[in-house]
Amino acid sequence: MRTLYILLLIITLTFLVGGCATEYNLATEQEEVILISNDREIKMGKSISRAVEDRFKLVEDDKIKERINKIGERIANVSDRRDIIYHFKVLNEKEVNAMALPGGYIYVNKGLIDKADSDDELACVIAHEVGHVAAKHSVKKLQGALGINMLRILMINSGDSQTRENADIALAELFLAYSREDELLADKLGVKYAKLAGYDPNAMVSFLNKLKAIEKKEPLRQLNYARTHPYLSDRLATVRMEISGNMGYEDYLNKSQEFDKK
Numbered sequence: 001m002r003t004l005y006i007l008l009l010i011i012t013l014t015f016l017v018g019g020c021a022t023e024y025n026l027a028t029e030q031e032e033v034i035l036i037s038n039d040r041e042i043k044m045g046k047s048i049s050r051a052v053e054d055r056f057k058l059v060e061d062d063k064i065k066e067r068i069n070k071i072g073e074r075i076a077n078v079s080d081r082r083d084i085i086y087h088f089k090v091l092n093e094k095e096v097n098a099m100a101l102p103g104g105y106i107y108v109n110k111g112l113i114d115k116a117d118s119d120d121e122l123a124c125v126i127a128h129e130v131g132h133v134a135a136k137h138s139v140k141k142l143q144g145a146l147g148i149n150m151l152r153i154l155m156i157n158s159g160d161s162q163t164r165e166n167a168d169i170a171l172a173e174l175f176l177a178y179s180r181e182d183e184l185l186a187d188k189l190g191v192k193y194a195k196l197a198g199y200d201p202n203a204m205v206s207f208l209n210k211l212k213a214i215e216k217k218e219p220l221r222q223l224n225y226a227r228t229h230p231y232l233s234d235r236l237a238t239v240r241m242e243i244s245g246n247m248g249y250e251d252y253l254n255k256s257q258e259f260d261k262k
Helices: 006-013 038-055 064-075 109-113 119-134 137-156 162-169 171-175 180-196 202-219 224-228 232-244 251-261
Strands: 019-025 030-034 087-091 098-101 107-110
Touching: 019 064, 030 137, 038 087, 038 107, 064 087, 064 109, 064 119, 087 109, 098 119, 098 137, 107 109, 109 224, 119 137, 119 180, 119 202, 137 180, 180 202, 180 232, 202 232
Parallel strands: 087 107
Antiparallel strands: 019 030, 098 107
């Protein structure tokens, strides 16, 4: 999936025009400076989703699509961000993974669906991804990455076919590895959204434990979900605290800082 990256930067520069705005984010409970408007974010997400679907096959099984859409819509309807239309799709990939693009485009791999034992576990995974969208994590990552990666965009026009070929794999890497702080907040929001939507938030614990067990049993096998959604032990501790009701937003911030010191 590395090829989708520079393409992403080009798309981003196309849409990142205009001033910035300060807004209160219900998901993060903070005032934030956002450079990308909702309309631009949605257009960007649509463009990136086309690139994803050009590269990866979608699952066409109606039952699977209906199942994921039903779960996704229930989660989206209780999320802190309802000013966009969410899109839930399944990639025909064996890897256990999921990702959220700007504008509410969420992809779940068939391999992850096969690994989940229940709708509750799937709901918790999807709720985690919706949490990333609600907190605008991908938008903020784009804003932070633009200056550093301008040079990479210039490389595309270098005339080097190998460079262009490598760049052609680039996009979603930016959305496949979040910081510890982002992951913990997405888990906190995921527990909240799953519970509000009528799913069992304890399923997030069971799913993370399942992935941890696979890692322990097969340490040489780098499970994609664990690689792109790291900090499993830290996340389990956070999820358990959130489910118990003993974790407010200040507790989350303190917990995140505590983990950063490790």
